[in-house]
Amino acid sequence: MPIRRVVAVLVLLAAFSPATRAQDARLIERGKYLMNGIVACGNCHARRDQEGRVQPELGLSGGMLFDEEPFKAYAANITPDPETGIGKWTDEQIIRAFREGIRPNGTLIGPPMPIAFFRGISDDDAKALVAYLRAQPPVKHVVPKSEYRMQLPPAYGPPIKEKIAAPPRSDLRAYGEYLAGPLGHCMDCHTPWVQGHPDMARVGAGGNPFKGPWGVSVSRNLTPHESGLKAWSDAEIARAIREGRSRNGSPLRPPMAFDWYRNIDDADMKALIAYLRSLKPLPLGGGPAAAKK
Ligand code: HEC
Ligand code: HEC
The missing domain is CATH 1.10.760 (Cytochrome Bc1 Complex; Chain D, domain 2)
Known part of the structure; x- marks a missing residue:
């Protein structure tokens, strides 16, 4: 041959x-x-x-x-x-x-x-x-x-040339941050928006309105503050994410992807919750920083 x-x-x-x-x-x-x-x-x-x-x-x-x-x-x-x-x-x-x-x-x-x-x-x-x-x-x-009917930005950032690796799963908080950020974009909806961008100094504090056939829902505070998840058990947080029920059992409204989130496995859920518990406690909407609006 x-x-x-x-x-x-x-x-x-x-x-x-x-x-x-x-x-x-x-x-x-x-x-x-x-x-x-x-x-x-x-x-x-x-x-x-x-x-x-x-x-x-x-x-x-x-x-x-x-x-x-x-x-x-x-x-x-x-x-x-x-x-x-x-x-x-x-x-x-x-x-x-x-x-x-x-x-x-x-x-x-x-x-x-x-x-x-x-x-x-x-x-x-x-x-x-x-x-x-x-x-x-x-x-x-x-x-x-x-x-x-608006100017789109010239780009969303410089071209990605470097390698991107996920944090190790052994670092629960860091892996949870990867889940809540890049993979799940939870923090897109749950961080107060200023001029079209989430203000990451107030990450997780919620307060953004979402209009739809369901009326207006407002993203909740996911930080460990009294107005957030401070008093919630891990099981209650997992139930909210997977089944769309608030702490008192009442159904949560769209646009969260409950029908998909029900398939998040226990290891990922644990990391996600570890990350939420590590956030800086802030009042709903992030408090005084909101004045920047
Ligand atoms: C919040 C809603 C939303 C999510 C979540 C979302 N997309 Fe999109 N996507 C859109 C919309 C709206 C457009 C059309 C934008 C436009 O016309 O410029 C789009 C456009 C695209 C396009 C361009 C296709 C084309 O023919 O121009 C691709 C590829 C794409 N999405 C892939 C994905 C993938 C993969 C994911 C998940 C990792 C994803 N999208 C998550 C709303 C979403
Ligand atoms: C597209 C926007 C969006 C995304 C993405 C999103 N959420 Fe939500 N979330 C909301 C809104 C809006 C509510 C409030 C719904 C209501 O009031 O009925 C909510 C409610 C919640 C609640 C209930 C809190 C309470 O006080 O009842 C938790 C917990 C939560 N989200 C966690 C998450 C996590 C974790 C992720 C990522 C895996 C996520 N969310 C992704 C918009 C979003």
């Missing part, structure tokens, strides 16, 4: 070797856990019916409208359909889209996708999310074009 053919056969064999397949399967498994749990891209990208109920058979084919002056944004179709989804994008292009907010054609993805938080998703978890997205059936669905 000519040497080049031998090399080609060896490369092919390597690509389909049981070890590679096992690694792919592990990546997809990790992606599935993240996607059906803390990361919950589906809370925005899942296809929904008229009543807002998720239609699982139509996957992440998008269409949900965010009508929030000064923009009208429609969640994109992120299934592997080559015409109406992201089937033609490379793995690197998909990762760049959700971590840096830049499409393959160079245009910027607009709000409300929490790109500033997704920037911190580790390289391994980013690959797992892509592996999962690629493993989904393609769904043809043309989504209307978003309209932004």
